[in-house]
Amino acid sequence: MVLEDRISDIWGARNPFASGGVWPDRVDQFLVDGVEESDVETWVRGACLLCSNGCGLEVAVSGGRMVGVRGRAEDRINHGRLGPKGLYGWQGEQSGRLTTPLIRRGGELVETDWETAMGAIVERSAALLAERGPLSHGFYTSGQLMIEEYYTLAVIGKAGIGTPHMDGNTRLCTATASAAFQESFGTDGQPSSYTDIDSCDALFLFGHNVAETQTVLWARMLDRLDGPEPPRLVCVDPRRTNVAERASVHLPIRNGTNLALMNAMVHELIATDAIDHDYVAEHTAGLEDLERLTAEATPEWAAEICGVPAADIRRAVEIFATSDRVVSTCSMGFYQSHQATAASCQVNNLHLLRGMLGRPGAGILQMNGQPSAENNREAGCGAALPGFRNWNNPEHVAELAELWNVDPIVIPHWTPPTNANQIFRYAEQGSIGFLWIAGTNPAVSMPELARIRSILGGEQCFVVVSDGYLTETAQLADVVLPAALWAEKTGTYTNVDRTVHLQEKAVDPPGQARSDLDIWVDYARRLDLRDKDGRPLPPWDTPEAAFEGWKACSAGRPCDYSGLTYAQLHEIGGIQWPVTTDTPEGTERLYVDGVFATTAEYCETWGHDLTTGSPVAEADFRAARFEGRAILKTAPYEPAFETPDEEYPxxxxxxxxxxxxxxxxxxxxxxxxxxxxxxxxxxxxxxxxxxxxxxxxxxxxxxxxxxxxxxxxxxxxxxxxxxxxxxxxxxxxxxxxxxxxxxxxxxxxxxxxxxxxxxxxxxxxAGEGPAPAPTITASAPVTPLVRVTGRER
Amino acid sequence: MHLPRYLAMLVDTERALADAYVAMSAGHRADADVTFTCASFARQATAHAAELAATVEDRYPSTGDGPDRLRPAPFTTTRTGAVGLLRDLAELHQLAVFAETTWELVEQVGYGLRDRELIAIASRRSTGLGVQVAWMRTRMKAEAAQALLVAT
CATH class of the missing domain: 2.40.40.20 (Barwin-like endoglucanases)
Incomplete structure (x- = not known):
């Protein structure tokens, strides 16, 4: 058991291990001052919800309150470790919480009861549905709820109301991971596993400051870097992050030039004939187009655009080309940019060209930002159909219609699913007159905040917010509902590498707060949503029943949960989907046979033009006869939407x-x-x-x-x-x-x-001393600080 | 040979298209994807108009005016609101399709002339316009139901 300060020692003690070894356990624990282990009445199992890593843990409960946490040694994700947010962040749930519903009266939010709050919501909702139909409704959710909640809202929105205007804040963090998988492999779904880090001989981190965003994953990488036969590390990041400091090659490219670099890396891989011709011939399509689109993208060309030496680009490619087992990760530096999907597809392409996929140590981890972003994507709570179904495939829509027992025409497949940017635009125009925001804070997280505040605060749209706190967003709402948070409810969520965890309820939510599942089922019942035979939609009202509903929906799709149970998740901890009767213990890697999800019957999309986003026509997709081959795609580099000029240099x-x-x-x-x-x-x-x-x-x-x-x-x-x-x-x-x-x-x-x-x-x-920025991360000062502020710890 | 006058008309069309994209980009700033995409398309149209103009001047100088009745109406002002965006996109689409088709015909004529340079320019541009036209169709389809059913 390790009891130490995870603020000053962010990644904890090293446990170096050799390639192919098992990452040693190291159990981290934190109990609040005055509480001893003997005071803990129960340890309740679950997983951390404060980044996308999903570390298995147990919550210490005493006197009906959370008093600490400890990592689960047997969990495949963290082997007992917890990062700073995992160890300490749960305490943030114990103050400043919303405990009663609020409603706007005379311009002010005032306390009210559930009956009044829900009555106001349903009155407005029902009136708008009757007057203007389902397109008047939008739902903007989170990457921090649970499968049971996402799927429940998906059924309400897509089978009950029938609106295409559903998205998550996953649009801001992980939409590109999903899009890149769909374009390259035919469907969303992380191909690889964290265990690939244990045996790789090269690590490429593209726009991914893992040392700060997924600290326990970085601890795993550090333990390889400090062990025998360490992997070579390449870091693409304009900042000198802790990752960059350990890198064999650091490419600090100008932000906004990712695709120029990636096109050059692919160019160089092809030019030096470092590609695995057999794998490419058998398992991919589109090499000719890829060659054509990268023909001019020499390292010298990219060096000029990216502002890094051509020799460093060549050196990075050489590492990729001379390693047998490469793991690449890709994150916000690539995702939150103007050619995000094309750049991320090029990461996939590097692996496809080298046959670096589907075997131990060779894999891609397109990261998520949030702990349950994956579930919003797969449950269809956002701008997609549940189970990675293709909204352009009538068979897929028919499957859902049968499952939900509704007329297929109710399911919004006749127009493209609406992304968050567009949802807010419609709310701005007032054509969305009812917007429900759950578990997210767009008044801080969206771009161009002055505009977002005006949209949320205007009269043109009725805004409901369910949250644990009176956030900047909640302050602008018409009705605010107090929501239960992590460990105050039971449910499942899935991390970056498809590992599903069950979080069991440890304590009661404060005051009158209720789970999002309970809130949405209540909303559905009050709206009297029903299926074709008059049965209530959704038919469940408990987490476990919702999970059973989701299992049925996921069966036969890539994210197949049909073989999972709460009992199994309780016993084992994290398990990777798909879990079926054939794979009862889960699935470590996808595409081990090099057969991808690009058949017309199975795929999630026909694909898109990566330059404009225009969809590929079904006929063109079918004519290309990918038939299980991955698709090599890119686009020409273009400068960012807004580039420096004289006024803004x-x-x-x-x-x-x-x-x-x-x-x-x-x-x-x-x-x-x-x-x-x-x-x-x-x-x-x-x-x-x-x-x-x-x-x-x-x-x-x-x-x-x-x-x-x-x-x-x-x-x-x-x-x-x-x-x-x-x-x-x-x-x-x-x-x-x-x-x-x-x-x-x-x-x-x-x-x-x-x-x-x-x-x-x-x-x-002049300031009053050094900036209040951390000093041991990418924010480290260039010169040591002259005045001690206490933040240098 | 009527080709020089026809090509002069195509230069005018590309310039008109570039102007239209600039107008769309400026007139629909609240729809950021329209603004940025049209700005990018405007750059392409301007470059192609210049490239074609140089070729025309060099190889197929026109002595008279282009065929007036085929000259597209200028598109320099935009409408407002969701329905306005839809109608502007439809108008823009019409102009872009006209340009795309004209380039296709020029490519065909290029074969007739065995002019490889003209064939290459025309082929590249009709493909590029195909991408732009597809984007406009996509964008209109994304907007149509909302604009026509619930826009205020």
Whole structure:
């Protein structure tokens, strides 16, 4: 048992291991002051919900309260470890919670009871449905709810009401992972496994600061890097992250130039004839197009655009080409950019060209940002049909209609599913007159916040928010419902590498708070949603019954849960889908036989033009006869939507810090985490700071065409010409990085651009000491700080 | 030979298309995908108009005016609201399809002339316009139900 400070020692003690070995256990535990192990009455099983890693843990309960957590040694994800947010972040659920429903009266939110709140919601909802139909309704949800809740809302929205306007904030974090899988392999679904890290001989991290975003996954990588036969590490990131510091090759490319780099890497792989011709011939289609589209993309060409030496690009490709087992991860640096899907497809392509897929140590991990983003995607709560079904395939729609016992025409397959950007646009125009936001805080997380606030606060759309806290979004709602949070309800969720966990209810929610499942079933019953035979929709009202419903829906699809039970998840901890009668213990890797999901009957999409997002016609997809071969796709590089100019000469990028999660609803209420990163800062390179006359800690104003923020400057190792701002700090407009970002998105995944906006920076005045930024992460100062603030721990 | 006048008309069409894209991009800023996509298409149309103009001037100089009745109406102002966006897209689509078809014909004529340079330019451009036309159809389909059923 390890009891240590996970704030100053973020990744904990090393347990090095050799290639092909088993990652040693190290159980991390934290109990609040004054509580001893002997005081713990029960340990309740579950998994952490504060990043997409999904570490198995147990919640310590005493006197009806959570008093601590410890990692589960037997869990395949973490082998007992927990990161800073996992160890401490749950405490944020114990203060500042919503305990009663609120309703807007005379412009103010006032406390009310459930009957009044639900009555108001259903009255508005029913009136709009009667008057204007299902297109008047939108649902914007989260990456932090449970399968049971997502699927319940999917059935309400898609079988009951019949609206295409459903999306999750997964649009902001993981939509590109899904889109890239669909374009390359025919369907969503992570092909590989965390265990591939245990035996790889090269690691490529594309726009993925894993050291801060999934700390326990980085601990696994560190234990390989510090062990015998360490893998070579390549890092693509404009910041000098902790990953970059360990890299054999660090490519600090200009943000917004990912696709130029990727096209050059593929070009070089082809030019040096490093491709696995047998694998490519047997298992892929589209090599000719890929060669044509990357023909001019030499390393020298990309070096000019990306601002890194051509020799470094060649060196990275050489590592890829001379390794036998490569694992690549890809994350927000690639996803939240203007050519996100094409760049992420090129990561898939590198692996396909080298036959680096479906065997131990050779794999792709297109990351998720949030702990249950995967479930929003697979359960069809967002802009997709459940079970990775193809909304353009009448057979798939008919399957759902039969399962739900509704007329297929009710299921919104006759128009493309609406992405979050468009949902907010319709809400702005008032054509969506009823918008329900659950478990997410778009008033901080969406781009161009001034616009989002005006949409949510306007009269043109009735806004319902269900959340654990009175967030910046909830403050603008017409009705606010208090929701139960993690460990206050039972349900399942799935992490990056398809590992499903069951979180069991440990404590009661505070006050009158209810689970999202209960809230939505109540809504459905009050709306009197029914199937063709008059039975209530959805037919369940408990988590386990909802899970059984989901199992039936997932059967036969890639994300097949049909062989899973709550009992099995309780006993074993994490299990990877698909789990069927043939694979009762789960499935470590997909596509081990090189046969992909690109048959017309099975695939999730016919694909898209990666430049414009226009869908490929069914006839063209069928004519191409992919028949199980993966599809090699890319697009020509284009500059970002907004590039620096004379007035706004710097490139803003936004990102995260290790100590906070998203809009800090939980982590700002956790003393250890909040103390470690209490306030906003911005990062500038030393040359830029010198040029602008800015010193460490000076208050600066960062301005874009959309707004400005004021923050102390950290002089960090960020690339010259680049400004970094963490986007967590939305409690005041003047500190919210998304005041600066622009409304624009990748044409295929529709994921917004958060990684490039043109800004200028000017000094406002001297600060009161160093910037309040962490000092042992990518935010580390260039020169040691002269004044001790306590944050240097 | 009527080709020079026909090509002059195509240069005008590409310029009109570029102007239309610029107008769309400026007129529908609240629909960010329309703004940025049309800005990108405008750059392509401008470049193609210039490329074709150079070829025409060099190889097929026109002495008279182009065929007036085929010259597209200018599209420089945009409408507002969801229905306005739908109608603007429809109008733009009409213009882009006209350009696409014209390039296809020019490609065919290029074969007749055994002019490989003209064939290459025309083939590239009709493919590029095909992508743009497909985008407009997609965008209209995404908008249609909302605009025609529930837009206020």
């Amino acid at each position: 710097l490139r803003l990028t936004t990102g995260r810090t290790v100590y906070h999660f998203h809009t800090r609803t939980k982590t700002s209420r956790t003393v250890q985490l909040n103390d470690a990163a209490p306030e906003v800062w911005v990062e500038l390179s030393q040359p830029d700071a010198f040029r602008l006359g800015i010193s460490e800690g000076d208050l600066v104003r960062v301005s874009s065409r959309r707004g400005h923020i004021d923050a102390p400057a950290r002089i960090s190792h960020v690339r010259d010409g680049v400004v970094f701002a963490p986007w967590h700090y939305g409690s005041q407009a003047v500190t919210a990085a998304n005041e600066l970002t622009l409304s624009a998105w990748d044409p295929v995944s529709k994921q917004p651009e958060f990684k490039v906006a043109a800004v200028n920076v000017r000094r406002l005045r």
